[in-house]
Amino acid sequence: MPTPIWSSIFVRAAQHVAAGLCDARAPLLWTSITERPEVANMRQEIGHLEVDLMEGAKGKGSLVMMEDRCSRLITLNLVMRKTAVEVYTAIDSVLDGQKVNTITIDQGREFVLTEVLGQQWGATTYACHAHRPWEKGSVENTDSLLRQFFPEGTDFTTVELSTVLAVQHLLNNRPRKVLGYRTPQEGHSSHQSGALAT
Numbered sequence: 001m002p003t004p005i006w007s008s009i010f011v012r013a014a015q016h017v018a019a020g021l022c023d024a025r026a027p028l029l030w031t032s033i034t035e036r037p038e039v040a041n042m043r044q045e046i047g048h049l050e051v052d053l054m055e056g057a058k059g060k061g062s063l064v065m066m067e068d069r070c071s072r073l074i075t076l077n078l079v080m081r082k083t084a085v086e087v088y089t090a091i092d093s094v095l096d097g098q099k100v101n102t103i104t105i106d107q108g109r110e111f112v113l114t115e116v117l118g119q120q121w122g123a124t125t126y127a128c129h130a131h132r133p134w135e136k137g138s139v140e141n142t143d144s145l146l147r148q149f150f151p152e153g154t155d156f157t158t159v160e161l162s163t164v165l166a167v168q169h170l171l172n173n174r175p176r177k178v179l180g181y182r183t184p185q186e187g188h189s190s191h192q193s194g195a196l197a198t
Contacts, residue, residue, distance in 0.1 A: 061156030
């Protein structure tokens with residue numbers, strides 16, 4: 001039986017985590033956010049994602065959040081356990097086939113397989129410095145918006161995926177001041193159309 005593509009990366013990542021090598025000085029499993037390209041930093045094109053995990057009640061599942069830095073379009077999925085394999089699968093299942101140039105994450109061990117996702121999509125994974133969530137401020141802000149629907153202590157094992165997708169649709173079609181009162185869906189579609197025209 002062939003070894004899974006993520007196996008060696010998972011082992012190497014686990015060794016780093018166990019040794020306490022992830023700290024504020026430099027992310028060792030991924031490229032540092034300080035090296036993220038300017039086109040991503042300046043939100044000039046779609047395809048540059050920030051990813052985060054909203055935890056529910058202890059042991060009661062989590063919500064995986066992915067947000068395009070340019071359009072603010074969000075994509076959501078549920079995981080029952082906070083494991084690298086489940087988070088990898090949740091992201092891959094909803095983003096497969098979409099335009100992805102960069103992925104920005106924190107140094108949580110649940111994200112150790114995002115490097116594999118980057119390899120699949122031809123994208124580079126960048127990690128924030130430890131304990132600096134503001135370095136991926138877009139998705140952190142979305143976390144606050146989502147708490148209106150999923151308060152602290154939510155039991156995500158009882159939340160239907162259809163409910164999550166309804167919230168995703170609502171937020172993607174809500175006008176945002178930061179977008180000049182366009183919706184994330186409108187902004188994303190506009191960038192897609194512009195890319196196809198060039």
